Amino acid sequence: MDLEEEKILVHRLKNGDDKAFSVLVRHYQNKIYTLVFRMLADAEEAEDLAQDIFITLYTSIDTFREESRLSTWLYRIAVNLCRNRIKYLSRRRKSRAPSLEERGDRGIPQDAFPGSPVLVSRLPRPDRLAEGHQMETIIQQALAALDPEQRELIVLRDIQGMSYSEMERIVGLPLGTIKSKLHRARMSLKDKVSKDL
Amino acid sequence: MDHGRVKELLSDYIDGDLGEKERQDVEEHLERCKECCEEFEQLKKTVNVLSGFQELKAPKDFESKINDRLKKRVRRRDRDTTPLSHKVPFETICLIMLVMLIAFYIMLYLLPQMTSDEGFKQDKVPEKKEERDKKEEEERHERRVYRYSK
Known part of the structure; x- marks a missing residue:
């Protein structure tokens, strides 16, 4: 979607055109769902939060001043809502530790989303995994164990493939800080997976 | 290095x-x-x-779920902002108004009349029949005495 097309859709949405909203949802839904799933490592929570992000886009579009790309604004909403949800989930897990069965129920079948990683809470037997997929599983598992801020930087840079300038606008940190934090995040992820790779 | x-x-x-x-x-x-x-x-x-992580596909009903949630929000907002007459049937409002009118009428007109009746007043206790008879007898006696004295 080019800048001009995006601007037209934003204006249509601001004027109450629901079809413009549908176009934007269809364009960004996979990207946003992927980001949220990689951050939360829980399919059910990821779907719910991804919906929240688009509902926020719809209800807050009037506050979008068009000083940045819509995608940047949308990712900023996504990152902020992810941070809040992670805090909420960690508080909830502290007060109520779910049983293994319960955690398993929240996972998704591997064939539900082609190409999706296996959830941390529900790992299939290693003999059923191809080597490439097994590495992905190991790294996804280690990623979920990282500090949320480190996970956020890795997801944005290495999985979503964002540029550093986009990341600056989304996470609100200076370039040098992002680079040094990302380096530490990558190193700590590497340390977690090095014996398995 | x-x-x-x-x-x-x-x-x-x-x-x-x-x-x-x-x-x-x-x-x-x-x-x-x-x-x-x-x-x-x-x-x-x-x-x-x-x-190399692939982009995941959002669930098939993702968009329709968002639209359902937005509709629910709009309905909830409308419910919170609609006037009372839109939420409660007109007949019910009329009935409530009628009951209130009757209650108001009773309070304003009927109740003061009932309370102004001597039987309901606390400070004017009706005299007992014997006392009344005795009083009347005394009055008759006084009138008789007065007549004879003339």
Whole structure:
């Protein structure tokens, strides 16, 4: 979607055109769902939060001043809502530790989303995994164990493939800080997976 | 270039963000140092796997669920802002108004009439029949005495 097309859709949405909203949802839904799933490592929570992000886009579009790309604004909403949800989930897990069965129920079948990683809470037997997929599983598992801020930087840079300038606008940190934090995040992820790779 | 400095630059080296001089220094160090080279290979492999992660597909009913949730929000907002007459049937409102009118009429007209009746007043206790008869007898007696005295 080019800048001009995006601007037209934003204006249509601001004027109450629901079809413009549908176009934007269809364009960004996979990207946003992927980001949220990689951050939360829980399919059910990821779907719910991804919906929240688009509902926020719809209800807050009037506050979008068009000083940045819509995608940047949308990712900023996504990152902020992810941070809040992670805090909420960690508080909830502290007060109520779910049983293994319960955690398993929240996972998704591997064939539900082609190409999706296996959830941390529900790992299939290693003999059923191809080597490439097994590495992905190991790294996804280690990623979920990282500090949320480190996970956020890795997801944005290495999985979503964002540029550093986009990341600056989304996470609100200076370039040098992002680079040094990302380096530490990558190193700590590497340390977690090095014996398995 | 020492090990610590090289390790600090590994991420930038992988991203291709180093200047020409620093890149050459890192490459020379990696050729000589087995430990740093192993670390670099592991880091590169990790980053490569991450960048190979496929984009996931949102569930099929994702958009329709968003629309359902938005409709519910709109309905809830409308319910909170609609006037009372839209939420409660007109007949019910009329009935309530009628009951209130009757209650108002009773309070305003009927109740004062009932309370003004002597039987309901606390400070005017009706005299007992015997006392009344005795009084009347005394009055008759006084009238008789008065007549005879004339």
